[in-house]
Amino acid sequence: MFSKAVKIEQRVEEGKGITTLRFPMDAKVRPGQFVMVWIPGVDEIPMSVSFIGALAGITVKEVGEATRALSSLKEGDVLGVRGPYGNGWHLPPGRVLCVGGGVGMAPIMTAAEGIADRTRVDVAIGARNAGEIIFEERARRASDDVRTTTDDGSYGLKGTVVALADQMMKVKRYDVVLGCGPEIMNRYLLKACKDNSVPCQLSLERLMKCGAGLCGSCVIDGLRVCADGPVFTGEQVERMTEFGRWKRDDAGLRVSL
Amino acid sequence: MTTSLETDLCGTRLRNPTMLASGVMGETGDSLLRVAEAGAGAAVTKSIGLEPRKGYPNPTLVELDDGYINAMGLPGPGIEAFGEEMSVALKGGIPIIASLFAAIPEDFVTLAVRMQEYGASAIELNLSCPHAKGYGMEVGVDPEAVANIVMHVKAAIDIPLWAKLTPNTHRLLDVARAVEGAGGDAIVAVNTVKAMAISVEARRPVLFNRTGGLSGPAIKAVGLRCVYELYEAVDIPIIGVGGAETSRDVLEYLMAGARAVQIGSGVGRKGLGVFQAACGGLIRYLEENGFSSPSDIVGVAHVQ
Numbered sequence: 345m346f347s348k349a350v351k352i353e354q355r356v357e358e359g360k361g362i363t364t365l366r367f368p369m370d371a372k373v374r375p376g377q378f379v380m381v382w383i384p385g386v387d388e389i390p391m392s393v394s395f396i397g398a399l400a401g402i403t404v405k406e407v408g409e410a411t412r413a414l415s416s417l418k419e420g421d422v423l424g425v426r427g428p429y430g431n432g433w434h435l436p437p438g439r440v441l442c443v444g445g446g447v448g449m450a451p452i453m454t455a456a457e458g459i460a461d462r463t464r465v466d467v468a469i470g471a472r473n474a475g476e477i478i479f480e481e482r483a484r485r486a487s488d489d490v491r492t493t494t495d496d497g498s499y500g501l502k503g504t505v506v507a508l509a510d511q512m513m514k515v516k517r518y519d520v521v522l523g524c525g526p527e528i529m530n531r532y533l534l535k536a537c538k539d540n541s542v543p544c545q546l547s548l549e550r551l552m553k554c555g556a557g558l559c560g561s562c563v564i565d566g567l568r569v570c571a572d573g574p575v576f577t578g579e580q581v582e583r584m585t586e587f588g589r590w591k592r593d594d595a596g597l598r599v600s601l
Numbered sequence: 602m603t604t605s606l607e608t609d610l611c612g613t614r615l616r617n618p619t620m621l622a623s624g625v626m627g628e629t630g631d632s633l634l635r636v637a638e639a640g641a642g643a644a645v646t647k648s649i650g651l652e653p654r655k656g657y658p659n660p661t662l663v664e665l666d667d668g669y670i671n672a673m674g675l676p677g678p679g680i681e682a683f684g685e686e687m688s689v690a691l692k693g694g695i696p697i698i699a700s701l702f703a704a705i706p707e708d709f710v711t712l713a714v715r716m717q718e719y720g721a722s723a724i725e726l727n728l729s730c731p732h733a734k735g736y737g738m739e740v741g742v743d744p745e746a747v748a749n750i751v752m753h754v755k756a757a758i759d760i761p762l763w764a765k766l767t768p769n770t771h772r773l774l775d776v777a778r779a780v781e782g783a784g785g786d787a788i789v790a791v792n793t794v795k796a797m798a799i800s801v802e803a804r805r806p807v808l809f810n811r812t813g814g815l816s817g818p819a820i821k822a823v824g825l826r827c828v829y830e831l832y833e834a835v836d837i838p839i840i841g842v843g844g845a846e847t848s849r850d851v852l853e854y855l856m857a858g859a860r861a862v863q864i865g866s867g868v869g870r871k872g873l874g875v876f877q878a879a880c881g882g883l884i885r886y887l888e889e890n891g892f893s894s895p896s897d898i899v900g901v902a903h904v905q
Contacts, residue, residue: 347660347663347800347807349800349801349802349803380659380660382659382660382807384800384803384805385803385805387658387659388659388660388661389659422802422803424660424800424802424803424807426664553656553659553661553662553673553676554661554662554671554673554869555662556662556664556669556869557868557869557872558624558625558626558662558669558671558865558866558868558869559624559625559626559628559661559662559671559673559676560625560626560627560628560629560632560647561628561676563626563628563629563631563632565631566629566631566632566634566635567635568626568632571869571872592628592629593655594655594656594676595653595654595655595656595676595677595678595679596628596629596647596653596676596677596678597653597678597679597682598682
């Protein structure tokens with residue numbers, strides 16, 4: 345589809361340098377899918393959909409030029425949006441543990457909200473510090489068991505969200521773990537799930553250009569994050585030789601993570 | 602009678618006449634390997650140049666109902682790093698065709714020789730990309746310049762040499778005759794049609810590069826016309842490309858005069874199953890109509 349112009353109807357500061365932009369969206373989105381967001385004159389980047397519904401949303405953390413430009417937009421400003429793209433989570437029956445690191449909470453939150461029965465979904469939220477913990481209230485509306493960690497101990501438990509998830513898996517029985525965060529978090533989460541014999545799905549990230557399964561810039565091994573992912577099963581991720589080690593740059597050259 | 606999709610293309614044997622077009626999923630070895638697993642008869646790499654190249658910033662793609670407009674800007678890892686990707690790609694067991702871009706004949710020669718060393722089954726000269734300054738179409742619309750490149754590269758390699766041409770010229774047939782006259786082994790037609798998308802709300806072109814190349818079903822009719830005309834203009838084999846994504850599309854290209862058909866946008870629009878689906882329908886058509894090979898119907902649309 346043509347990049348569709350949408351007007352920002354709401355802008356919410358979720359945390360330090362983390363902003364949600366809400367806009368009307370007709371296309372049906374599944375939890376875990378993403379959109380390509382065009383900031384005219386600046387860039388077009390992939391963003392997980394963080395709010396599903398008539399007033400869709402993305403949640404952006406300032407890390408570079410494009411995300412700074414996105415964050416500086418105000419209500420009434422116009423964005424280009426195409427999509428949704430990608431496979432999204434596979435939400436099976438049974439007990440689900442959702443694990444989000446930083447803005448990785450964006451697709452995690454739509455998964456938690458996608459499960460109507462709040463007694464079968466738990467949420468572990470991790471961030472570097474208190475200012476970067478997002479969506480805690482939202483998570484509490486979707487789940488009876490929400491826990492938080494920060495690396496520096498400024499909020500919730502001190503430690504990593506993977507250590508927390510590992511503890512929760514040892515106490516409660518989960519049928520699946522859904523994870524999204526920095527690759528190092530995903531890597532340790534995969535290991536923790538394996539140690540606890542719990543299947544997992546991970547939402548991964550790579551430099552992305554076309555977003556539509558054509559150009560191949562976002563491949564991990566032969567799998568396109570945009571079209572075959574962004575959600576991959578633990579088994580798929582374990583077979584990836586590049587996961588946790590390499591990514592591709594703009595030219596398609598393999599570089600260390 | 603047994604019907605087989607096996608196709609001979611200037612000595613290169615393909616298990617079927619479909620192949621991956623350049624520019625789609627061809628930048629890494631593992632991607633090419635997946636295309637082989639998906640059933641393509643051959644795969645053409647992303648166009649590779651001498652040096653690593655980032656390509657254009659986004660937006661690099663516009664999606665339309667009946668195709669795409671892209672201006673990737675020829676990103677690629679460069680010939681040095683691509684050796685490793687080729688060694689992975691070759692494990693797929695299908696011919697890997699090396700697409701190359703350069704501005705001058707000497708650089709095309711350097712690239713072609715390296716790709717031959719890497720194990721490429723044929724070279725496809727990108728003389729047709731419509732959106733990279735100094736490359737592609739900018740060199741590919743001049744029959745003399747094209748003949749010069751083909752002659753130099755042909756003299757330096759032993760594998761077949763294909764030339765991928767642009768429809769964005771009234772001199773397509775002259776360029777094709779120049780390729781044939783200089784010793785080229787096949788014509789690949791066509792590359793994307795130069796195009797543009799404008800956002801009314803933003804009041805500007807969508808693509809960073811402003812213009813790009815239109816592909817997909819939107820240009821199939823153009824591709825068919827070009828292949829049809831080329832078939833009457835040259836004797837060397839023609840490989841059709843432009844909007845093919847079903848077995849009927851492949852049949853149309855074969856009947857227009859193509860010996861094989863490349864699929865690019867179809868991979869994005871239909872998924873990697875596009876090759877097997879097209880081949881399934883193709884073999885059914887051939888069997889039902891008493892043909893033993895795709896070559897039996899090449900050019901049959903040229904009725905008196």
